Amino acid sequence: MWLPLLGLLLGIILGMASSIHISPLYVNYMAMAILAALDSVFGGIRAGLEKKFDQKIFISGFFTNALLAALLTYLGDKLGVNLYLAATVGFGMRLFQNLAIIRRLLLQ
Amino acid sequence: MKVDKWQVSVALVCIILGVLLAVQFQTQQSISEAVPTRRVEELASMLKETKDYQKVLDQEESKLKKQLLEKSMGANNGTDKMIKEDISQINNLSGLTQVQGPGLKVTLDDSQRAPKEGEDPNLYIIHNEDILKVVNELWAGGAEAMSVNNQRITATSEITCAGPTISINQTRIAPPYIITAIGNPSTLYTSMHLRGGIVEALQYFAKQYGIQVKIEKQEKIVIPEYKGSRELKYAKTQKAGD
Numbered sequence: 001m002w003l004p005l006l007g008l009l010l011g012i013i014l015g016m017a018s019s020i021h022i023s024p025l026y027v028n029y030m031a032m033a034i035l036a037a038l039d040s041v042f043g044g045i046r047a048g049l050e051k052k053f054d055q056k057i058f059i060s061g062f063f064t065n066a067l068l069a070a071l072l073t074y075l076g077d078k079l080g081v082n083l084y085l086a087a088t089v090g091f092g093m094r095l096f097q098n099l100a101i102i103r104r105l106l107l108q
Numbered sequence: 109m110k111v112d113k114w115q116v117s118v119a120l121v122c123i124i125l126g127v128l129l130a131v132q133f134q135t136q137q138s139i140s141e142a143v144p145t146r147r148v149e150e151l152a153s154m155l156k157e158t159k160d161y162q163k164v165l166d167q168e169e170s171k172l173k174k175q176l177l178e179k180s181m182g183a184n185n186g187t188d189k190m191i192k193e194d195i196s197q198i199n200n201l202s203g204l205t206q207v208q209g210p211g212l213k214v215t216l217d218d219s220q221r222a223p224k225e226g227e228d229p230n231l232y233i234i235h236n237e238d239i240l241k242v243v244n245e246l247w248a249g250g251a252e253a254m255s256v257n258n259q260r261i262t263a264t265s266e267i268t269c270a271g272p273t274i275s276i277n278q279t280r281i282a283p284p285y286i287i288t289a290i291g292n293p294s295t296l297y298t299s300m301h302l303r304g305g306i307v308e309a310l311q312y313f314a315k316q317y318g319i320q321v322k323i324e325k326q327e328k329i330v331i332p333e334y335k336g337s338r339e340l341k342y343a344k345t346q347k348a349g350d
Contacts, residue, residue: 007119011126020131024139030132037125041118048114058117 004041028077028084032069035091039065042098049105065091170335177204200253203262203334207253211329212296214242216310217284219318231317234283236269241306242287243267249299251289253331257281260334277336284320293325 022030040062047053069087076083177199181192199205216239219232243261246254254261259276261267266275273280289296300307300323313319 003115003119004122007122008126011123011128012130013126014123015127015130016134018127018131019134021138022131022135024135027132027135027139030128030135034125034128034132037121037128040121041125044114044118044121048112048118053112053114053117055113055117058114058121062121 004045028073029070032073032084032087033066035088036062036066036069039091039094039098042095042102046098046101046105049102166335170333173204173333203253203260206330206333207290208328208330209252209290210293211251211288211290211326212246212293212300213322213324213326213329214246214287214289214300215284215320215322215324216242216287217320219320221318231313232319234274234285234319236267236274238306238310239274239285239287240267242300245299245302245306246287246289246291246296249291249296251291251296254287254289255331256285256287258332260332262334265334277334279336288326288329288331290329290331297323297325 040058043061044053044058047058069084069091072087073084076085181195196205200207216234218234221232223229223232239256243254243256256267256276259265259279259281261276265277268275270280273282274285275281299305302308307321307323310319310321314321
């Protein structure tokens, strides 16, 4: 379990050091990207613990999730409807489900 | 310790996640570091106080200027009466003294109607160009002294757009704009109503969009003196032989 954590730390240090600032206009997109990444991480851990992890599914899932979330956010911006909420709710529910399964797998 | 293959992939995505988190965090922080609304209000009230103080100082300045003028006029007591008259003429012409006489009063005001959907709201308000054109037309009609909302128009007066207001003599004025001019009232009146002139154009807008235009001949108009700074920093008199 320590390698993903190490990666997270490394990423945070990298991001802090780079001091990249994005326009406030794209904060929503960033939030969606973060949610997609979080979802992928939890999904990956769960699959790994269940011993049915597939590299292709994991990577493609990460990118398609992020893309769909970005698309929804963009569409919502254009339509004036907060469509990104759909992605937020979807990702949020899956996060909790995956977390529950990971917890069970770890405790058993 | 055995490292599963899946852990490497998840770690990679975790790196991306970390970078995203850090960037988002920094961005949010820079947003919250922007000037908060309360600070803006504070600054606005400070600005108002300073402006009030400036007004008091302006009044004091104009009082002192008047005194100075009286003193300089008095100093010429013994000398030729012509010089005194010359000085008073020059002062009147340059806007340093309050003057009075017959003339014309032009009142321009924004429309009271709200713009219809899809219409340009700019059509419903008076712009600095409108005032500029009226002032220009009045000069052309032989006006000798002029003021807009009690701001004396001098040789260096600007009439510029300052957001929702208009700036004259570095002072912001708001509608209704009252342009007063001293001169022959009927000549001024006719010059205002020239065919194809500014008033004709404004009256078209009045009919169409509700802009308000009023022109009145006046028996007695009082035009205040120029209250701003009158020091010339760069322009110096050219002496013979320079």
